[in-house]
Amino acid sequence: MSTTPHILIVEDDREISTLIARYLRGNDCRVSIAGDGREMDRLLADSRVDLIVLDLMLPGEDGLSICRRLRAASGMPILMLTAKSEEIDRIVGLEIGADDYLAKPFNPRELLARIRAILRRGAAAPGRDDEGVRRHAFAGFVLDAGLRQLLNPEGAQVSLTGAEFDLLHAMCLRPGRVLSRDQLLDLTQGRAPGPFERSIDVLVSRIRQKIERDPRNPEMIKTIRSGGYLFTPEVVST
Numbered sequence: 019m020s021t022t023p024h025i026l027i028v029e030d031d032r033e034i035s036t037l038i039a040r041y042l043r044g045n046d047c048r049v050s051i052a053g054d055g056r057e058m059d060r061l062l063a064d065s066r067v068d069l070i071v072l073d074l075m076l077p078g079e080d081g082l083s084i085c086r087r088l089r090a091a092s093g094m095p096i097l098m099l100t101a102k103s104e105e106i107d108r109i110v111g112l113e114i115g116a117d118d119y120l121a122k123p124f125n126p127r128e129l130l131a132r133i134r135a136i137l138r139r140g141a142a143a144p145g146r147d148d149e150g151v152r153r154h155a156f157a158g159f160v161l162d163a164g165l166r167q168l169l170n171p172e173g174a175q176v177s178l179t180g181a182e183f184d185l186l187h188a189m190c191l192r193p194g195r196v197l198s199r200d201q202l203l204d205l206t207q208g209r210a211p212g213p214f215e216r217s218i219d220v221l222v223s224r225i226r227q228k229i230e231r232d233p234r235n236p237e238m239i240k241t242i243r244s245g246g247y248l249f250t251p252e253v254v255s256t
Contacts, residue, residue: 023068023137024048028058028084029099030076034122038071041126042133055079069095069133072116074107082110089115095136095180097129112220117181119217139180139206154190156251157238159229161190168228176228181206185221186229189239189249198246222247 025042029035030053039049050065052058054077061067070088074081081098088094098111098119108119117136120129154161158171166183168176178186184206189197197205199218206218222241226233240248 022046022048023133024050024066025069025071025133026050026052026058026061026067027071028052028055028076028081029071029073030054031073038126038129042130045130047130047133053077055084058084067094069097069137071097071099071129071133074098074100074111082107082114085111085116086114089179093177093179097132097136099124109216109220112217113224115179115224117179136180139184153256154187155254155256156190156193157229161186163187170229178228179224181217181221182225182228185218186225189247190253190255193249193251193253196242196245196248201246218247 025047027035027038027049029038029051032053035051035053039051042049050061050067052061056078058070072081072085076084079087085096085098088096096116098108098116099122100108100111100119101122108121111119118132120132152162152164154163159176160169161167161183162169166180168178168183168186170176185202188202188205202218222239223233226236226239230236230238238249238251240250242248
């Protein structure tokens with residue numbers, strides 16, 4: 019990163035948060051720590067934060083509730099920490115807007131790699147994308163790679179998280195091609211899938227809610243059995 023990112027760790031286990039903070043600070047990150055949602059709110063009110071590392075199990079307001087509240091108010095990048103036994107909660111966390119998750123126990127190097135990947139995606143500079151184009155028009159929608167925004171057929175902006183934007187962008191660059199979940203994960207997050215990886219399915223479900231006329235019978239993002247997903251609209255890129 020060209021500037022020092024400010025990472026907010028929301029974790030009630032002081033030993034864990036201290037270890038994470040020490041490692042991140044040793045790798046050119048500015049770090050603040052909050053033990054619960056109230057302390058997090060105070061820190062957010064007082065300073066600019068680039069990404070939140072959010073534990074699922076917190077005293078008082080839990081991580082899922084905090085994630086839902088944060089996502090309703092902003093596009094703040096969120097990386098959720100969960101226990102290995104909390105697969106359903108990880109899926110719910112992704113559904114309500116977390117950009118990624120990491121199961122405990124984890125290697126601090128992997129946490130740092132995930133943080134850097136999320137920040138790189140969010141900091142993509144305005145301009146021309148990897149395929150030499152900037153705007154992609156499909157089915158009345160316009161996806162602007164420079165502004166990182168999606169406009170609906172009425173011209174109103176559609177709220178997308180960073181992860182949702184990156185997945186839709188990857189599909190717009192490859193219309194009419196069947197893309198496996200592993201391919202999409204690599205294209206959007208630059209990592210291999212875990213044994214129970216569901217993040218792509220969750221993101222597709224969220225995007226369908228925002229662009230499909232009937233998300234239960236999608237026309238634009240088709241599921242291909244044993245294959246992955248197919249983006250069907252004609253895309254005009256300029």
